[in-house]
Amino acid sequence: MKVLSGKARERLLYLISPIALIALWQVLLMLGIGDRRFIPAPSDIAQRFVKLVASGELAWHVGVTLYRVSLGYVIGAVPAVAIGLLMAMFKPVRIFFDPLIAALFPIPKIALMPLLLLAFGFGDASKVALVAIAVFFPVIVNTYVGASNIDKIYWDVAKNYGASQMVMFTRVVFFGALPMIFAGLRIALAVSFIVLVASEFVATKSGIGYLIWNSWELLQVDIMFVGIVTIGILGLITSVIFQEIERKAVPWKTE
Amino acid sequence: MAVERRGAAVDIVGLGKEFVSGQGRVVALDDINLHVAPGEFVCIVGPSGCGKSTLLRILARLAKETSGTITVEAPGWAIENAMVFQEHGLFPWMNVEANVGFGLMTRRVPAAEVAARVEAALKLVGLTKFRRHYPHQLSGGMRQRSAIARAFVTDPGMLLMDEPLAALDAQNRVILQAELVRIWEQTRKTVIYITHSIEEALLLGDRTVVMTAQPGRIKQIIDVPFARPRDLITLSASPEFGRLKLAIWQVLEDEVMRARGEEEA
8 A cells, every 4th residue: 555655646746847837837828928819828728628528529530530540550550560470480571571661661651641642532541541651660660670589499499399380470479579569569659640640730621630730720729739738638548558458468578 | 007108219320410600610519329218318418518409409300410310219109309498498478377288289289188288287397376377477496397397298208308407596406306307207208308417417317428519529428327216315425426426527527628728729
């Protein structure tokens, strides 16, 4: 119990600096320092937030953004894990994919947006495709590195104990690489929100990115902040859920 | 009475192994000749770099010999050999039960039979209560017991053990040595056991193979004359034990000195 309360106290201490910042922000604007038309006070943002939630508008944008992120994430991550593992297991696969990854990884994925609009049109498909591509690279690289760094002894054990290629793939290489796969997935999570919001700035009428960009064009700065805060909250919630999943999925990982 | 089922027979003739490295060829094993009888417990001692692990890896079919032949006859045994690795051989992502059952799962043994055999193996090594633990939650001794159970559960004709107890503290080592001999006496599998401890070799083995380094060769094969069951305390008191220990030690010491001299020259 003492340990728990100590931890809880520490967590509360972490809230001091953000709360102080918000309070300072509010006080400065109430004192008339800064123009409230361009820099809304936290209380203005909170009011707007409540209104947008009540009207259901925010939920709609959040829903669209989450749909695009999660679909793109799965479409990008699943083949990335599979190919990354196969690259570590089979040299021909490695020789085939290595140069492609080396050439394509450094391209900022957002640069592909016009190309994807051309290919997939203005609907959800182009955004989902962009997220999938952005997720694919960090996941495949981490998976491959994780799988090829598996201690040689585990390959020997598997071989000596009669493991087929299938068992090797599903029981040894996959699990051996899993901690690194999760590291890649975590990077991909952050990247997927970045590219999606950026892509929603153009060529769409929905999503948090659209909300932020549209309110900039109409100079509704309070709505802009609502969008920014919302995307921050979404990032936080998904990363907490992610950590929980990782803890369950990698029970052998100490610390 | 049930017919005694003895382990595999091994015949190694003129075995050689060379590695090609940056500096050129390294002869790891040179003209190894060894015959192991069914059910025999053979220990191999030698300085590091004498190729004893390489020899074991060739027997385990994890490496290929450069010259010579290895014949293993294991009639009536579904699985020829199982290896107990030095350390870290357990998969960290599987609990004890899954680790022990691994060699059965890979061979598509039905789940119910796997469960029964794993149960028996865990009982044999006294780990029934720890079946759901992961390797990092176990002590070093428990980990090696799991590794031994994993090998025994597949019911191989021959067990290959690469310094399985080297990483343990002295007390655990003594306990596990005794358990190992007990299990071996019950099952009569052929065992090839690598160790760097002369005492351990004399305590466990029917014969002790003394190897030397650069190149790895068999220098001497010694019949261990002590009656079983053996224990270290009684053995230590016997003059014959001291004599054998000293004889092996002198062979190894000469070799280490010779190797060092060559390195400096």
